[in-house]
Amino acid sequence: MEKYHQILAIIDPTTEDQKALKRAIELAKQTQATITAFLSIYDFSYEMTTMLSNDEREAMRNSLINDRIQWLNELINVLPHDNIAIDTKVIWHNRPFEPIIEEVLNNGYDIVIKGTHQHDKLKSVIFTPTDWHILRKCPCPVLLVKDHLWPMNGNIVAALNVGSAEAEHQSLNVKITEEAINLSKLIKANVHLVNSFPGTPVNIAIEIPEFNANEYNESMLSHHIEAMDEHAQQFAISKEHTHVEEGLPEDIIVRLADELDAELVILGTIGRTGLSAALIGNTAEHLIDNLNCDVLALKPDGYVSPLAN
Template sequence: MSAYNHILVVLDPSVEKQKALNRAIELVRLQGGKLTAFLSVYDFSYEMTTMLSGDERESMRLAVIKDRELWISDYLAAPKAGGIEIDIKVVWHSRPFEAVIHAVLEDSYDLVIKGTHDHDVLKSMIFTPTDWHILRKCPCPVLLVKDHDWPQGGNIIAAVNAGSEQEHHLSLNQRVTKTALKMSALLKAQTHLVNAYPGTPVNIAIEIPEFNPQEYNDTMKLHHVDAVAALAEQFDIAAENRHVKEGMPEDVLPEVAKILDAEMVIIGTIGRTGLSAAIIGNTAEHVIDRLDCDVLAIKPENFISPMQKD
């Protein structure tokens, strides 16, 4: 049984190397399953053709779709010849992230794979890129692919928040760890648990003279070390593969990933949207741009996409 039986891989016609497709093919070769190569297309000149008849406009739309289907078919000739089963799905949609999520909702894909690149931090705060929309709203796991290889015998990181007592964090810790172990088995890699914990709040240390920051730090660290140990012991993860570090996740995870030369970081994301996302942000999003390896984002159990509510 495949970990992911039905995979949607998002193509990018603006680049020559389709790293998401290459990664998807690699995954299917390792674990089996079926691929769908997906592309949403839209020609904004279509908006300027209102003087044409309905049939003429429809012919124009179909011609654009057909052209993209032919491009994909040519690109897929080699992997298909190698025995990989790949369907093609091209849809007409002006908002790529909505097209991806609609496809997932319609056809119940197990995994979305998409290439990613560095996002401009300032622009990301104002204009949410397609990747972020997919991360927040896609109901199935999303693998964002960078350029790091998947060598056998490597390292996979499960990013956990073991010190939290909130139910959604505890549940996500379990899901993230189980997923990391499955991916490690596929890639013959080692699983590492990485947990960041906050340091002493500076304002408390200043405002309360009798406050002992060292004691606070020691207590906080011990709490997280014990929580990570309890989680690791459930899954028989060795002590040397447990990493508990002071700092923010967006600092700690890239640091440990670089030291381990990890090929993948698996992270839970609650899919925060709206005003809270704009103000607070999502840890996964802060982390992704600072990693040079793939990121697999896992949603909580029974997550409902905002687009399912529309």
């Protein structure tokens, strides 16, 4: 099922190379989607000019917005986009993530696509607070784009949590797998399912001398393999494309994505507050920082953004 009909591509005002917009066009070619190129701008000095009246400040803001719209249209005109409809929207706002999420809530986009920043000296990617706010609070799928190409017959890695009996995790596993299969058809890729599980908790091994760590690990491994096989069979995914390993998700998923030269990793973010918000912060942060490919983050069904009225 082709489900991406409305794409929100976030424009980076600091560069001419709009990775998110290019990826949006790539996707839209397969789905006949419409794209909105969205830019949020703000200049604090304009708000501080006490010499000007409110009307004059408003006029200055509008002038800057119009400049950016013109710049954006020129950018779009030089990109080959094969008659794909691309609208532009420039908003004045001092917290860039808020108007992005409000735009999604008000207009029902199917996916938000945003580029990541390359740190020239460290050769690694820098995630801004805006990226993390969007990942946590955006109700629709968020695709964070790096520089990795999407070749034909490439690999998509779907990161699952098949060992959990929690309904929220189970339904998220289904959602992630369905999304992976859907995208694999659009971009002609192979789907790999990966699941990691923690090894023996050190404190148990120390506190209970008769505790058999090997036996525990073996039983955990077989439990997860069984759960993975059952899940994969529902979607007719072959056993060779399933991977179950002991370790931290941020280590296992990154290594597997590297080995497969994956173009995309799909993961779930449980975007609640408290402990699970901290967990998505830490696991997703380490994971996404270390991946050399695009990341698609999905929310559980029924997720409500804290910015929803």
